[in-house]
Amino acid sequence: MNIKRTIITMFTIVTTILQAAGTLSPANSGLKPAEIVSHDVVVTINNGYAQTEVNQQFKNINDTVMEAVYSFPVPQSASLADCQVQIGEQTMNGEVVAKDKAKQVYEEEKNAGNNAGVADKNGYQDFSFKIANLGPQDTARITFTYYQPLPVDTGVCRYQYPLEEGNTDDVGAMSFWERNDKPTGKTTVRVILRSAWPVTAYRAPQGAVASEQADLANGTADITYELAEGLSKDFVFYYSLADNLPGRLEVIPFKRNGEDGTFMMVLTPGIDLKPVTNGADYVFVLDNSGSMCGGKIQTLAKGVTQTIQKMNPNDRFRIVMFNSRAEDITRGYLPATPENIQKAVEKLGNVNACGGTNLYDGLKTALSKLDDDRVTSMVIVTDGVTNTGEVNPQAFAKLMSRNDIRVFGFLMGNSCNWPLMRTICDVSGGFYDAVSNDDDIIGKIMLAKSKITSEAIHDVKVSIDGVKTYDVTKNCVKKLYRGQQLVMFGRYQGHGEATVTMKTRLSGEDKTYTCKMAFPEQDEDNPELERMFAVAQIEMHEDMVNQGLENQSENTDIVRNIGLKYQIVTDETSLVMLTDEQHAKHGIDRNNQKRVQEERRAQAQRKTQPVKNYRVDAQRPASPAPMNSPAPRHGNGMFQYHAPHISHGGGAMDVWTVIIVAAMGAVAARYRKE
Amino acid sequence: MKNHARILLIAAVLLASAILTFCPEAGEAAALRPNHCDASFLWRMSTCHLVHWSAKHLFYDGICFAIIAAMLPAWETIACLAVSAPVVAIVVTHSYPEMTAYGGLSGVNCALFVAWAFHVAGYSKTIGFWALAAIIAKTFVEYHEGHTFFVTREFIPTDMAHVAGIATGIICGICRKPFLKMIDIAINYSKFSKN
Structure with a gap:
C-alpha cells in the first residue's frame, strides 16, 4: 500500500x-x-x-x-x-x-x-x-x-x-x-x-x-x-492475457534457406515469487529540478507523505531530492515511527522545484549509508535529462555497480534519457519503465508494486547447446522481477534440436531449468525479426560504451554497419x-x-493464417532438473506462473511405492495361505 | 487358466506401454491433451495411461501394475481398468485444463490398489483396512502438499489423478460383492433354465 x-x-x-x-x-x-x-x-x-x-x-x-x-x-x-x-x-x-x-x-x-x-x-x-x-x-x-x-x-x-x-x-x-x-x-x-x-x-x-x-x-x-x-496526447493500448497461463519459452525464428537464422526468444518464468516480509529499506530518489515546478512538486510531497505514513513498522525510509545538487532531506534512514514520519512530512512540505537535473549526485547520496543486512530498494523518479554535474554514463555505471541494491526507475514523458536508465539498471540488475502521462496509472502502479515488494530471481544465465548461436543479447541478467519477461535476440547457424538451459539463483538456491527445442532449417514467416535483432545489438553496444567496455569510435563503426546491413x-x-x-x-x-x-x-x-503459437516447451517444457539429466517431455515445472502444481502431466510411482505394494501383497498372500 | 489370463493381461499392458513410451510419435498420439480436447479424446482417455515419459517412469508404474494385477483376479482388474481409465482421464482434463500432455499408469494403479484392498478385506479386514488407509494417506499428503510423497524429481505427479483413482477403486470395491452376487444369480438362472 x-x-x-x-x-x-x-x-x-x-x-x-x-x-x-x-x-x-x-x-x-x-x-x-x-x-x-x-x-x-x-x-x-x-x-x-x-x-x-x-x-x-x-x-x-x-x-x-x-x-x-x-x-x-x-x-x-x-x-x-x-x-x-x-x-x-x-x-x-x-x-x-x-x-x-x-x-x-x-x-x-x-x-x-x-x-x-x-x-x-x-x-x-x-x-x-x-x-x-x-x-x-x-x-x-x-x-x-x-x-x-x-x-x-x-x-x-x-x-x-x-x-x-x-x-x-x-x-x-x-x-x-x-x-x-x-x-x-x-x-x-x-x-x-x-x-x-x-x-x-x-x-x-x-x-x-x-x-x-x-x-x-x-x-x-x-x-x-x-x-x-x-x-497532443500519447495513445496507450493495453491488453491482458488469461489468468493462470503457464510459464513458457517462446522462440520465433526467421531463416532464409542457406543463410544464418535470427531468433527472438521470450522467456516467461512461472515462479510465483514470495513477498519480501522482513523489514526493508526504501530510498526514494526524487527529481525536484525546474521542470517539476508548479503543482507537481506539491503533489510529489503529498504522495511521499502518504507513503511513509503507511509503511510497516519494521521498514525504514529515506528521501533524497535532487536538482542541481542532491539533498538528503531525512538525514539518513528513519524507522517508520509516527515522530519520524511527522518530521519528514514537514520537510517535504518545504521542498521547492528549481535548478538543473543532477541525477548522479542524487544517486551518489542515496547510495551512501546502505545497511548490508537489509534489502534496499531504490525508487528513482525523474522527468528530465541529466544536465548538471556528472553526465558521463560510465560514471553512472561505475557508481551503480558498487552496491547490491534493487533499482526501480520510472521515466516520465517521451524524451527522457532512457539509454542512461537502461545502463543504470543493467549494471545494478534493476528494472525501468517508461510512463506516459496518458498511461492507465493505477494499472502501472499495481505492476510496479508487485515487483518492488517481491523477491527477485538472481543471476539468470541462459545458454543454448546443440545448435551454434551467436550475438545473443541479454542472455545474462542480474535480476528478474516478478512478472517480468526476458526477451533475447540472437542468430543461429545450421538447424536441428537444441537444449535451452537457464541457470538462476532463487532464495539462495542454485536452480537449473532445461528445455529442448528445434531451430528450423527454413522459416520466413517473420522477416521483421532481423530489424529488431539489429536494434537489440545496437542497444547492447550502446550499453557497452556506457559501461566503458567499448570505445565510442569503435561503436560508431559498429552501429553504422548494423544500420546499413539491416536497413534501419x-x-x-x-x-x-x-x-x-x-x-x-x-x-x-x-x-x-x-x-x-x-x-x-x-x-x-x-493475415490469412491463424495466429501461430511459438511456444517451444509445450511438449518438452523447461522444468527443474539437475544438470545432465534429460528434460522431461511434459508438464510445466517452474514455468507455471500462479500455481506450480497445476500443469504437471503424469502420475508417478517410485521404488518406495513398489516396496509398500509388494510388502502388503506378500503379507496378504501369506495370511491367505495360513 | 486364471493365472494365464493374468499373465496375458499384464504382458499386454506392459508391452503396449513400452511401445508408447519408446516410440514418441505413438506416444504423442496416445497421450491425453487436456488443453486441446477434440474427438481424439475418446481414445486418448484409454490410451493415455499407457504412455510414460521416461524409462524410469514406466519401470515403477509398470512394476506396481504388475504386482497389483498379479494379486487381483483378471476379471476384477479388467473391470476396474474399464471404469477407472475414463474417470481418471476426465478428472485430469477437468482439473488441469492448461496441461499439455498427461500419461502414466499411476491413476489406474491407485484404483487397482484400492480394489485389491477391498478384495483382501474379504478374508482379512485388518490388512484391507491398512492397505486402504495407506493409499488414502499417501494421496492426501500429495494433494495437500502439491507433490508426491516420494517422487520429487523430473516431474510432479497430478495428485487429482490419484484422487480419482482411489474414488473409482472404492466404487469398484463396493460394487464387487453385489456384482459377484449378480453373476452368481445369472449363472444359477442359466443352469436352472438349461435343466
Missing part, C-alpha cells in the same frame, strides 16, 4: 508542459505550419512484437515552397524500417545510407529544386523527417513503419504510440516550432491484435472506439479508435527518400526495397 501510494504520486507529478509531436512544421520561421489533413495509425501486435504504420496527409497552405520538418519521439527499442512520401503523382521510397551521404544527397536534391526526403535519428529523443521543396498548396502523404518488441508484464501487454514531446529541461527550452497538432480530418488508430494466448480484455484510455471486432478467446481483435485530442535508421545511418530515378542517379542500392517487399509478403501471408 505504501509503495503503491508513492508510485501514484510519482506518476501523477507530470502534467501539463508537454507539447505534441508527430506534427509537420516549416523549417524556416515566418511560414505557416502545414495543415494536417489526416493522421492514421495501424498497429499490428503479433506475438511479442508490434508493427506501427503511420500514415499522415498534410498540405502546405503557404503561397511559397517550404521545407517541412516532421518530428516524432523515438519509441523504446523501435527500428524505423520504411518510409514513403507521396507528393502528387510522385512517390519517394526510403533507402538507408550512411548519415553523411544521406545529408549530401538530400541537400543536392533540395538545391536542385527537387522533392526529396530524409529521416534522421537524434539520439534517444526523436526521429526527424525533412521534406524538401513542398510546393504551395501541395498535399503530401508520408507513411512510415517501425517495429518494436512488446513484452508482457505480469500478464499485461502495453503498447504506446508516443505523441507528447518535450518534458525535459533541454527540449522544453527549445520550443522550436509553431505547432499545429490538430488534424482537420480524423485522427484514428487501428489496432490489430493477434495473440497466440487467449485475451481477457483490452483498453485504450484515450481513444473512443469507432469500430471493433474481437474474438478474445482466440486472441484476436481489430479495433479502431478515434483520438479526440488529435496529436540509427545515429549513424539515415533513410533518404527519393524516386526510383533519383536512387539510380545517386547509385544507391535498393536493399531496403527488397527487405520491405519481403516483409510485406510475410505480413500478407500471416
Whole structure:
C-alpha cells in the first residue's frame, strides 16, 4: 500500500508542459505550419512484437515552397524500417545510407529544386523527417513503419504510440516550432491484435472506439479508435492475457534457406515469487529540478507523505531530492515511527522545484549509508535529462555497480534519457519503465508494486547447446522481477534440436531449468525479426560504451554497419527518400526495397493464417532438473506462473511405492495361505 | 487358466506401454491433451495411461501394475481398468485444463490398489483396512502438499489423478460383492433354465 501510494504520486507529478509531436512544421520561421489533413495509425501486435504504420496527409497552405520538418519521439527499442512520401503523382521510397551521404544527397536534391526526403535519428529523443521543396498548396502523404518488441508484464501487454514531446529541461527550452497538432480530418488508430494466448480484455484510455471486432478467446481483435485530442496526447493500448497461463519459452525464428537464422526468444518464468516480509529499506530518489515546478512538486510531497505514513513498522525510509545538487532531506534512514514520519512530512512540505537535473549526485547520496543486512530498494523518479554535474554514463555505471541494491526507475514523458536508465539498471540488475502521462496509472502502479515488494530471481544465465548461436543479447541478467519477461535476440547457424538451459539463483538456491527445442532449417514467416535483432545489438553496444567496455569510435563503426546491413535508421545511418530515378542517379542500392517487399509478403501471408503459437516447451517444457539429466517431455515445472502444481502431466510411482505394494501383497498372500 | 489370463493381461499392458513410451510419435498420439480436447479424446482417455515419459517412469508404474494385477483376479482388474481409465482421464482434463500432455499408469494403479484392498478385506479386514488407509494417506499428503510423497524429481505427479483413482477403486470395491452376487444369480438362472 505504501509503495503503491508513492508510485501514484510519482506518476501523477507530470502534467501539463508537454507539447505534441508527430506534427509537420516549416523549417524556416515566418511560414505557416502545414495543415494536417489526416493522421492514421495501424498497429499490428503479433506475438511479442508490434508493427506501427503511420500514415499522415498534410498540405502546405503557404503561397511559397517550404521545407517541412516532421518530428516524432523515438519509441523504446523501435527500428524505423520504411518510409514513403507521396507528393502528387510522385512517390519517394526510403533507402538507408550512411548519415553523411544521406545529408549530401538530400541537400543536392533540395538545391536542385527537387522533392526529396530524409529521416534522421537524434539520439534517444526523436526521429526527424525533412521534406524538401513542398510546393504551395501541395498535399503530401508520408507513411512510415517501425517495429518494436512488446513484452508482457505480469500478464499485461502495453503498447504506446508516443505523441507528447518535450518534458525535459533541454527540449522544453527549445520550443522550436509553431505547432499545429490538430488534424482537420480524423485522427484514428487501428489496432490489430493477434495473440497466440487467449485475451481477457483490452483498453485504450484515450481513444473512443469507432469500430471493433474481437474474438478474445482466440486472441484476436481489430479495433479502431478515434483520438479526440488529435496529436497532443500519447495513445496507450493495453491488453491482458488469461489468468493462470503457464510459464513458457517462446522462440520465433526467421531463416532464409542457406543463410544464418535470427531468433527472438521470450522467456516467461512461472515462479510465483514470495513477498519480501522482513523489514526493508526504501530510498526514494526524487527529481525536484525546474521542470517539476508548479503543482507537481506539491503533489510529489503529498504522495511521499502518504507513503511513509503507511509503511510497516519494521521498514525504514529515506528521501533524497535532487536538482542541481542532491539533498538528503531525512538525514539518513528513519524507522517508520509516527515522530519520524511527522518530521519528514514537514520537510517535504518545504521542498521547492528549481535548478538543473543532477541525477548522479542524487544517486551518489542515496547510495551512501546502505545497511548490508537489509534489502534496499531504490525508487528513482525523474522527468528530465541529466544536465548538471556528472553526465558521463560510465560514471553512472561505475557508481551503480558498487552496491547490491534493487533499482526501480520510472521515466516520465517521451524524451527522457532512457539509454542512461537502461545502463543504470543493467549494471545494478534493476528494472525501468517508461510512463506516459496518458498511461492507465493505477494499472502501472499495481505492476510496479508487485515487483518492488517481491523477491527477485538472481543471476539468470541462459545458454543454448546443440545448435551454434551467436550475438545473443541479454542472455545474462542480474535480476528478474516478478512478472517480468526476458526477451533475447540472437542468430543461429545450421538447424536441428537444441537444449535451452537457464541457470538462476532463487532464495539462495542454485536452480537449473532445461528445455529442448528445434531451430528450423527454413522459416520466413517473420522477416521483421532481423530489424529488431539489429536494434537489440545496437542497444547492447550502446550499453557497452556506457559501461566503458567499448570505445565510442569503435561503436560508431559498429552501429553504422548494423544500420546499413539491416536497413534501419540509427545515429549513424539515415533513410533518404527519393524516386526510383533519383536512387539510380545517386547509385544507391535498393536493399531496403527488397527487405520491405519481403516483409510485406510475410505480413500478407500471416493475415490469412491463424495466429501461430511459438511456444517451444509445450511438449518438452523447461522444468527443474539437475544438470545432465534429460528434460522431461511434459508438464510445466517452474514455468507455471500462479500455481506450480497445476500443469504437471503424469502420475508417478517410485521404488518406495513398489516396496509398500509388494510388502502388503506378500503379507496378504501369506495370511491367505495360513 | 486364471493365472494365464493374468499373465496375458499384464504382458499386454506392459508391452503396449513400452511401445508408447519408446516410440514418441505413438506416444504423442496416445497421450491425453487436456488443453486441446477434440474427438481424439475418446481414445486418448484409454490410451493415455499407457504412455510414460521416461524409462524410469514406466519401470515403477509398470512394476506396481504388475504386482497389483498379479494379486487381483483378471476379471476384477479388467473391470476396474474399464471404469477407472475414463474417470481418471476426465478428472485430469477437468482439473488441469492448461496441461499439455498427461500419461502414466499411476491413476489406474491407485484404483487397482484400492480394489485389491477391498478384495483382501474379504478374508482379512485388518490388512484391507491398512492397505486402504495407506493409499488414502499417501494421496492426501500429495494433494495437500502439491507433490508426491516420494517422487520429487523430473516431474510432479497430478495428485487429482490419484484422487480419482482411489474414488473409482472404492466404487469398484463396493460394487464387487453385489456384482459377484449378480453373476452368481445369472449363472444359477442359466443352469436352472438349461435343466
